[in-house]
Amino acid sequence: MDDLRFGKRNKRGDFTPHETVALPPFWRGAFGLRDLGRFALEYVWPWNAFHMATTLAYWYLVIPDLETLQTLSWGWALWLYAVNAAAIFVFYGIFELRYYVLQKQERRFKYNGKFPAEQPSDVFWFQSQNIDNFLRSFFISIPLWTVVEVFMLWCFANGYVPWLGWADHPVYLALLVLAAPIIHEVHFFCIHRLIHWGPLYKWIHSVHHNSVNPSPWSSLSMHPVEGFLYHAVALWHLVIPSNPIVGLFQLHMAGFGAVNGHLGFHRLELTEDTVMDGHAYTHYLHHKHFEVNYGGDGLIPLDQWFGTWHDGSKEGEARMEARYQKKVERMNAKQAKARQTPAE
Ligand SMILES: [Zn+2]
Ligand SMILES: [Zn+2]
Secondary structure (H helix, E strand, O other), rough: OOOOOOEEOOOOOOOEOOOOOOOOOOOOOOOOHHHHHHHHHEEEEEEEHHHHHHHHHHHHHHHOOHHHHHOOOHHHHHHHHHHHHHHHHHHHHHHHHHHHHHOOOOOOOOOOOOOOOOOOOOHHHHHHHHHHHHHHHHHHHHHHHHHHHHHHHHHHHHOOOOOOOOOOOOOHHHHHHHHHHHHHHHHHHHHHHHHHHHHHHHHHHHHOOOOOOOOOOHOOOOOHHHHHHHHHHHHHHHHOOOOOOHHHHHHHHHOHHHHHHHHOOOEEEEEOOEEEEEEOOOHHHHHOOOOOOOOOOOOOHHHHHHHOOOOOOOHHHHHHHHHHHHHHHHHHHHHHHHHHEEEE
């Protein structure tokens, strides 16, 4: 497919789409049935439907029985780790294999004109983004995901927190499932904004940002503190009255869903003529510019409210530049003041 019908490519080979990221219709004042219908469909299909499918598969096939869950033990914790690791290996691996190893789509729709394997760097373990990201995902973040999972299930199984049944509370729990993406968005924005604060950024979040040109394995490549905080979104279901299936859904949205922002391609060609729209642009712009788009696609438009929204438009770019300029001025003023203070 000719990607230049949908965007342009610069000298370095980086693809920039013509379309910008649109906020959900109700934030744009669009309340037409067509807009709302399309939003509702995309809210469910394909990503959240997939997360619910894996959640139910886990619940019925993977999660041990209640009696086992009541006692913490390495046996079932390691079993859950093994399944999480295998599932991510297969799910992320499909994207990695097709688009990065076999390069079936070559560089069409690819935001960054280079593949990570072409750019060895000292910031990565073994100078390889792929090896570094892979090892961090499987030996740091996925174990921490499992820690959150084990703790949550153990709390539910022992009755330490309310376990609402589907038969007694069908409407409330259905609404909670629908609210899970909102919880994800707000939680992610808050922890992400926090670890962008200078000292925490250097200590924690710079690990994730080493991947300026993200690929699927970058999704969960995190410092342990971030790896825990990110998956800890599921622990909100120990605070609000909930059900372990909804908590697990929340966890899968984080663990499996992270790949969404790190695909590196604007659209994924499935066949010659059919493409799947990615949702990677917002977070790609975050990896590129660092100080924009701390949240996702604006389900709750926190970035817009805090002035850090970049939708890929010229106006978005100008707003970001103006903020940088102000920041530089503030820093210069601070330094000038420090110089004026007479030495003791
Ligand atoms: Zn960040
Ligand atoms: Zn990222």
